[in-house]
Amino acid sequence: MLAAGGARSQPLDEPLTPLPLPPVQDPAKVELGRKLFNDVRLSVNASVSCASCHRLATGGADDRPFSMTASGQLEPVNTPSVFNASLNAKQFWDGRADTLEQQIEAVVQSPREMGNDWRAVIVTLGNDSVYQADFKAAYADGVSAANAQNALASYERTLLTPDSRFDQYLRGDTSILTTDEKYGYQRFKEYGCVACHQGVNIGGNMFQKFGVMGDYFAARGYVTEADLGRYRVTGDEDDRYVFKVPSLRNVAVTAPYFHDASAATLADAVDVMFKYQLGRLPSEEDKRLIVLFLKTLTGQWQGKPL
Template sequence: MRSLTPSLRLLCLAAGLAAAPAAPAGEPITPVPLSLHQDPAKAALGRRLFNDVRLSANSSVACASCHDVARGGSDRRAKSLGFLGQPGAVNAPTVLNAALNFKQFWDGRADTLEAQLDMVIRNPVEMGSSWEAVLAKLAGDAAYRDGFAAAYRDGLTIANLRHAIVSYERTLITPNARFDQYLRGDANAITAAEKTGYAKFKRFGCVACHQGVNVGGNMFQKFGVMGDYFAQRGGANDADRGRYAVTGNPDDLHVFKVPSLRNVTRSAPYFHDGSAATLEQALDVMFKFQLGRSGSKQDKADIIAFLNTLNSTPAGQP
């Protein structure tokens, strides 16, 4: 493990969420918090902004263009398209449960959702805009002016635009998955086959990186621990540098934030490069390059059965 998992209590407090109930003794996965503590009026403004194309330079794409809440929090593309139709460098991670990640982006360059949002707004491929430009566009919208005046003491400001969007994103957690019900004591919430898949998930070592409240999202790991994934793929490029692009440390080459596996069956394609179109393909890569072993067809079917128990609907949606 390349980074220590932050305390769940501190993580939840920072995100404005109630602490999750503890998992049964010895279980490496923790249930998603049930309670949300975001101001409803501010989160509602953020939801509108999240879907507003005026955040981009030419009013062509919104946050929801790459992070469609109805499609697993992503857009099902290997590389999302920016405001000029250009593909991004990496696959867009899901926005669902992003508030529970210890860092944002594959390379972990943003410590908070606020920092991540700032980088997306300014990115010359993604939004290509600035907060000043966004504020100028929205200042003429009476509904926004009135809404922000009611929700915020100082009304429509850059700081409040940012805060509203992040407030909405923090409602996009997915509590009460069947596996969480199982962790909370309902032994019948998952089937015998799904329990077999979970047992294999732990026994094979998947859980070494995919654990905690987000079943991932709480540490960095090298992509290709047991072999050279990039050589098999056909060579590495700048987007494959991972954490190295942030730190300049040679030990961080090809190191990425471990992705969350919550709702993973709904968020194909997989990996930072979007190279795995299906979970079966992703598991083949994980078995070979992360675990250094092979997985049978039955092993993969069992693990996918378990992964399906991690699906749940975002709590903050109407």
């Protein structure tokens, strides 16, 4: 690998690792999954698709605080990005799904989201001659719920955004970041942000309480059912207000932030993290540097910057 100026670069020994390229997938399954991802007929009243909330043009998330569902209600939590979701250890803010397939199965039949029934979805798809041919080309047994879920998951596994400037830095091109951006990464590590936002997805691989060093919800002034987080899955009191740590990849283009969409800007989000997760009071300069670093995490999809 050659760095700027022609010098051969070496990967850096860091706690974070570059994103891989998308895995090789069956093209027929991926194309079928892409069609399904954009098809409103997966919802009970043909009003929303996966792409309605996971907008690829806005970082794979939704630029609204809460997405509108097929029921006409707003989602109780902010929509996370579908980009790089396949690299998360769990799916959903509360981690109730282990795989993309489980996440897809749940969303389609959730009364608050698509509100449909998989049997009805398969009847709809099976009555479409184009889908009949597409499924037959991708799966020997044709149209089925399991195959639809697998096709969607296959497509989502292609939605990786490698080659951010930070990825290039990790691969050894140390000139790709400015001095301030490098200082921002240094502060990110020194303050301990990297303890939770770690690994290839810079998050997504562990759970943490929202409000480790202070009562975030008391300060906010109210608690909703969605705020209970992981507790709703396990019933364990230790999991109250616990959420999956979100990935920070592409964070500069996925505002607003947190499960409750309470932070409108990166600077707001950094303030909340310092106060309630770290119990630290950083200087304004350190916060500025960290925000600059976070902006280097914006990657590329299909070779184009997000």
